[in-house]
Amino acid sequence: MKIKVVAKILEANERIAQENRRIFDDAGVFVVNLMSAPGAGKTSLLEKTLSEKTDLKIGVIEGDIAGSDDAERIGRFGVPVIQINTGGACHLDANMINEVIKELPLNELNVVFIENVGNLVCPAEFKVGEDMKVMLLSITEGHDKPLKYPLMFQESSALLLNKIDLAPYLDVDINKIKRDALSLNPNIMIFEVSCKTGEGIADWVKWLSNKTEKG
Amino acid sequence: MKIKVVAKILEANERIAQENRRIFDDAGVFVVNLMSAPGAGKTSLLEKTLSEKTDLKIGVIEGDIAGSDDAERIGRFGVPVIQINTGGACHLDANMINEVIKELPLNELNVVFIENVGNLVCPAEFKVGEDMKVMLLSITEGHDKPLKYPLMFQESSALLLNKIDLAPYLDVDINKIKRDALSLNPNIMIFEVSCKTGEGIADWVKWLSNKTEKG
Numbered sequence: 001m002k003i004k005v006v007a008k009i010l011e012a013n014e015r016i017a018q019e020n021r022r023i024f025d026d027a028g029v030f031v032v033n034l035m036s037a038p039g040a041g042k043t044s045l046l047e048k049t050l051s052e053k054t055d056l057k058i059g060v061i062e063g064d065i066a067g068s069d070d071a072e073r074i075g076r077f078g079v080p081v082i083q084i085n086t087g088g089a090c091h092l093d094a095n096m097i098n099e100v101i102k103e104l105p106l107n108e109l110n111v112v113f114i115e116n117v118g119n120l121v122c123p124a125e126f127k128v129g130e131d132m133k134v135m136l137l138s139i140t141e142g143h144d145k146p147l148k149y150p151l152m153f154q155e156s157s158a159l160l161l162n163k164i165d166l167a168p169y170l171d172v173d174i175n176k177i178k179r180d181a182l183s184l185n186p187n188i189m190i191f192e193v194s195c196k197t198g199e200g201i202a203d204w205v206k207w208l209s210n211k212t213e214k215g
Numbered sequence: 216m217k218i219k220v221v222a223k224i225l226e227a228n229e230r231i232a233q234e235n236r237r238i239f240d241d242a243g244v245f246v247v248n249l250m251s252a253p254g255a256g257k258t259s260l261l262e263k264t265l266s267e268k269t270d271l272k273i274g275v276i277e278g279d280i281a282g283s284d285d286a287e288r289i290g291r292f293g294v295p296v297i298q299i300n301t302g303g304a305c306h307l308d309a310n311m312i313n314e315v316i317k318e319l320p321l322n323e324l325n326v327v328f329i330e331n332v333g334n335l336v337c338p339a340e341f342k343v344g345e346d347m348k349v350m351l352l353s354i355t356e357g358h359d360k361p362l363k364y365p366l367m368f369q370e371s372s373a374l375l376l377n378k379i380d381l382a383p384y385l386d387v388d389i390n391k392i393k394r395d396a397l398s399l400n401p402n403i404m405i406f407e408v409s410c411k412t413g414e415g416i417a418d419w420v421k422w423l424s425n426k427t428e429k430g
Contacts, residue, residue: 037252037253037254037333037356038252038356038360038363038364039252039353039355039356039357039359039360040356064363065336065363065364065365065366066362066365067362067363069359069362069363088336088340089336090305090334090336090337117336118252118363118364119305119334119336120333120334121303121304121305121332121334122305125303138254138355138356140254140353140355140378140381141252141254141255141353142254144254144284145253145254147281147282147284148253148279148280148281148282148333149253149280150280151280151303163355166355166384169381170381171411196386
């Protein structure tokens with residue numbers, strides 16, 4: 001019974017996600033759905049990405065249960081940013097994006113990042129109209145995450161292992177994370193990054209730039 | 216429309232949670248709903264708690280999307296443990312607990328830990344029949360978490376700040392976490408712990424033992 005409700009919600013969501021995708025496509029904008037657990041460093045990754053010299057013209061949609069801290073952090077970079085407060089919901093859905101899509105100056109942009117609510121589960125189930133999903137995993141979360149939260153790893157085009165600067169202080173098997181992520185999704189691109197030291201950021205941004213050109 | 220569906224699910228959940236609570240009460244078992252983001256260290260906390268010398272007779276219900284790693288870790292301590300796989304759902308609900316409640320030897324126990332799915336959002340919305348909620352926050356997740364995920368802090372009787380051994384390597388303002396948590400919930404008990412070094416565990420277990428006696 002409960003499963004039926006979920007299926008219905010997912011169906012409606014899929015329809016609206018396709019509409020969003022069409023709007024983004026018409027404007028020539030490549031859309032990244034950025035997902036992670038809380039505190040893995042999504043906003044920090046966007047800050048580092050915005051700090052790199054590129055031809056990317058980036059806009060950002062910030063999704064949070066409450067507050068506008070993240071939008072304020074991104075706003076300092078002088079790029080268009082919209083904050084969505086889900087008011088309790090643990091993920092963004094296509095309808096939330098649909099309601100704000102016209103607030104972005106899409107014709108001036110070529111990439112839009114949608115920073116999802118911090119959650120390793122539901123965001124992976126709800127398309128929002130993205131061209132690709134990117135997942136951030138802080139290595140402090142441990143090496144058991146791919147097998148415990150398989151869907152997000154399966155759905156993502158890239159996996160960024162963040163806080164790699166903390167590796168010497170943790171009992172975490174980074175090779176196991178990579179091995180398990182690749183077993184779930186052999187096509188996933190894996191980057192080791194630190195949003196604190198900047199390690200690995202240039203490689204990620206270069207890869208992203210190539211992706212968006214193809215898009 | 217979507218909100219109506221959620222309300223209905225929550226109402227049904229509340230009814231079953233009360234039934235669970237009655238079953239636990241009748242058996243004289245104190246129930247802790249243990250919640251955190253993925254990788255904050257819930258299972259490690261249970262391992263450390265089980266390692267302390269106490270009069271507690273503990274049983275554990277493990278909630279995960281998939282897999283039985285956590286139940287296997289707990290099983291090594293020779294305590295009754297049941298693994299629930301939610302098959303995609305991002306939280307435990309009362310019905311899932313209701314279905315396994317009779318598999319635990321309740322008459323031989325005085326505390327049951329229910330380790331929820333790693334997620335800072337939905338677990339706080341769904342009662343499972345617990346006497347209290349306890350929240351674990353890894354300090355690696357950053358000091359912005361209380362204001363971004365307020366409900367879990369508001370609902371929890373205790374907040375354990377885990378991985379405190381990593382404090383020297385992080386730019387995290389632990390006092391801000393405490394301040395914001397207390398502003399959301401003036402009654403929340405805060406412990407600084409490390410499941411790696413064992414720091415703070417004895418204080419937590421002592422507090423828990425007192426709680427369960429009162430319960």
